Amino acid sequence: MTKQDVKIERVFDAPIQKVWEALTNNEQMKQWYFKLPEFKAEKGFEFRFYGGRKDGIQYLHVCQITEVIKEKKLAYTWRYDGYSGDTLVTFELFEEGNKTKLVLTHEGLETFDLSNKDFASSNFAEGWTSIVNVALKKYLEQ
Incomplete structure (x- = not known):
């Protein structure tokens, strides 16, 4: 990992199957992720x-x-059309009894044009923290 990379860990009060479905079923993803x-x-x-x-x-x-x-x-590349830079987003799941630990890593952020403040790693940290710790948590534990 580089200092630009973002890594977020969270344990959800949900079984691994439920978390996996939330990460991979588009209808569920629309409830907490992007449309x-x-x-x-x-x-x-x-x-x-x-x-x-x-x-x-x-x-x-x-x-x-x-x-x-x-x-x-689940891992996928992440880039912006018309802009330089290629990154990788990885979701890893670990069973912890009836709970699930999720580790999200977004690496390669240093390949973006960091003069564009929208591509600052702090923005990704803020965004992923909100997505994982607020939106996904609320969706899984409602």
């Missing part, structure tokens, strides 16, 4: 979506799944 037009947890599948700060530029995210190990690991 993806289409998503399949299959190696090589590419998905795109727009996102950004509510009051800022909406960037076209281009992602491609690189690894799927059912109920253990």
Whole structure:
């Protein structure tokens, strides 16, 4: 890991199967993640979506799944159309009794044009923290 990488760990009061479904079922993902037009947890599948700060530029995210190990690991590339830089987002799941530990890593952020403040690692840390610790937690534990 580099100092730019983001790593978030969280234990959810939910079984691993439920967490996996939340990470890979597009209808469930729409409840806590981005509103993806289409998503399949299959190696090589590419998905795109727009996102950004509510009051800022909406960037076209281009992602491609690189690894799927059912109920253990989901990884995909993450880049922005028209901008330099390629990164990797990895979700890893670990069973802890009836609970599930999720480890999210977003690496390669230093490949982005860091003169664009939207691509600062602090923004990714803030975004992933909110997604994992607030949105996903609320979805899984409601």
